[in-house]
Amino acid sequence: MKKSFLILFSISFPLFVALTYLTYAVEQKEPEQTIKFLPTTIEADRNYDGKVDRREYYEAGVITKTETDTDFDGIFDETVYFKAGKPVKAEKDTNRDGKPDTWITY
Numbered sequence: 535m536k537k538s539f540l541i542l543f544s545i546s547f548p549l550f551v552a553l554t555y556l557t558y559a560v561e562q563k564e565p566e567q568t569i570k571f572l573p574t575t576i577e578a579d580r581n582y583d584g585k586v587d588r589r590e591y592y593e594a595g596v597i598t599k600t601e602t603d604t605d606f607d608g609i610f611d612e613t614v615y616f617k618a619g620k621p622v623k624a625e626k627d628t629n630r631d632g633k634p635d636t637w638i639t640y
């Protein structure tokens with residue numbers, strides 16, 4: 535009786551230790567990290583003519599600036615600046631001379 539107990543113990547104890555370790559190892563596994571891809575620039579062709587007419591710039595996922603070709607002539611004529619994701623200032627070229635002539639402060 536004593537011998538069989540010893541044999542049973544010598545088999546079961548290492549098994550118990552191994553299972554305990556495996557359980558611990560599984561519980562200690564790092565949680566899956568969410569991989570985020572944050573854009574730095576987004577370009578858009580809003581009138582589907584094959585030319586980019588809007589660019590949005592981001593830092594750490596927060597918009598910082600937009601450039602827009604509002605009349606689709608191939609020249610960007612409006613720039614909006616953002617702070618903490620909100621527009622703070624805009625410049626527009628309304629007379630098509632390539633220079634801003636209208637400024638908006640939000």
Ligand SMILES: [Ca+2]
Nearest residue numbers: 579581585587
């Ligand atoms: Ca376009």
Ligand SMILES: [Ca+2]
Nearest residue numbers: 603607609611
């Ligand atoms: Ca334009």
